Amino acid sequence: xxxxxxxxxxxxxxxxxxxxxxxxxxxxxxxxxxxxxxxxxxxxxxxxxxxxxxxxxxxxxxxxxxxxxxxxxxxxxxxxxxxxxxxxxxxxxxxxxxxxxxxxxxxxxxxxxxxxxxxxxxxxxxxxxxxxxxxxxxxxxxxxxxxxxxxxxxxxxxxxxxxxxxxxxxxxxxxxxxxxxxxxxxxxxxxxxxxxxxxxxxxxxxxxxxxxxxxxxxxxxxxxxxxxxxxxxxxxxxxxxxxxxxxxxxxxxxxxxxxxxxxxxxxxxxxxxxxxxxxxxxxxxxxxxxxxxxxxxxxxxxxxxxx
Numbered sequence: 025x026x027x028x029x030x031x032x033x034x035x036x037x038x039x040x041x042x043x044x045x046x047x048x049x050x051x052x053x054x055x056x057x058x059x060x061x062x063x064x065x066x067x068x069x070x071x072x073x074x075x076x077x078x079x080x081x082x083x084x085x086x087x088x089x090x091x092x093x094x095x096x097x098x099x100x101x102x103x104x105x106x107x108x109x110x111x112x113x114x115x116x117x118x119x120x121x122x123x124x125x126x127x128x129x130x131x132x133x134x135x136x137x138x139x140x141x142x143x144x145x146x147x148x149x150x151x152x153x154x155x156x157x158x159x160x161x162x163x164x165x166x167x168x169x170x171x172x173x174x175x176x177x178x179x180x181x182x183x184x185x186x187x188x189x190x191x192x193x194x195x196x197x198x199x200x201x202x203x204x205x206x207x208x209x210x211x212x213x214x215x216x217x218x219x220x221x222x223x224x225x226x227x228x229x230x231x232x233x234x235x236x237x238x239x240x241x242x243x244x245x246x247x248x249x250x251x252x253x254x255x256x257x258x259x260x261x262x263x264x265x266x267x268x269x270x271x272x273x274x275x276x277x278x279x280x281x282x283x284x285x286x287x288x289x290x291x292x293x294x295x296x297x298x299x300x301x302x303x304x305x306x307x308x309x310x311x312x313x314x315x316x317x318x319x320x321x322x323x324x325x326x327x328x329x330x331x
Contacts, residue, residue: 035097102168125173171310172300
């Protein structure tokens with residue numbers, strides 16, 4: 025049986041169409057005529073013997089076969105780009121691109137300072153910073169769309185094949201709006217009948233970890249909100265108990281509207297980890313940034329005497 029031959033321009037075509045939802049927009053992005061783009065997809069479908077795209081009132085979407093192919097195609101397209109960047113780096117040019125993923129709570133002032141130093145050293149390198157939820161960060165890493173991520177997911181959920189390094193710990197706190205009738209409570213159990221506001225599902229959030237650690241059933245009324253701005257609005261204008269990283273809570277725009285709760289039970293902190301692609305798949309630009317970050321947070325200048 026002959027193995028289907030897939031060409032790079034065909035993979036680029038199906039990725040662009042699926043991401044834009046339109047042959048017209050994909051044509052513009054790839055600088056290819058629409059007939060040529062349609063021909064590439066038809067040839068790819070004929071080669072594989074399955075339909076890859078369907079038209080509907082929502083535009084063009086992928087079939088089950090197309091969706092599976094696009095996941096792999098993204099990685100192939102990104103690897104080719106990285107290979108070209110690597111060749112350019114070997115020729116002496118540090119002018120590639122590094123895609124970084126962060127969640128709303130992971131960046132710190134030290135992280136920002138490290139990026140600024142990197143920009144000064146390598147001004148021609150394009151830094152692309154994407155803010156995503158923790159699960160989406162790791163998905164982007166798997167699909168090759170991101171070179172490295174800062175995530176609050178624990179290292180126990182390590183992904184095989186990726187480098188995982190804990191950088192720093194980030195304390196957290198529970199909070200309620202100013203003037204809340206329960207702002208002086210000292211026990212988690214006094215809060216369980218309240219509505220709660222959390223940024224992620226109980227399965228992956230620190231709030232869920234706290235309930236499990238204390239052996240209590242989670243509250244019945246929980247609102248999950250991934251929007252940072254809306255999260256802050258709901259926390260400030262409802263009676264919900266909200267969960268915050270201390271760094272974000274200490275921002276004046278947040279702390280001026282909320283009171284931190286001082287309960288007896290431990291509120292789990294967040295360990296922020298740097299997760300990156302294997303060294304052999306990293307461009308020199310990305311590896312230099314990883315090295316800079318590890319040194320900034322874990323370098324010998326931070327080690328205690330005698331450690």
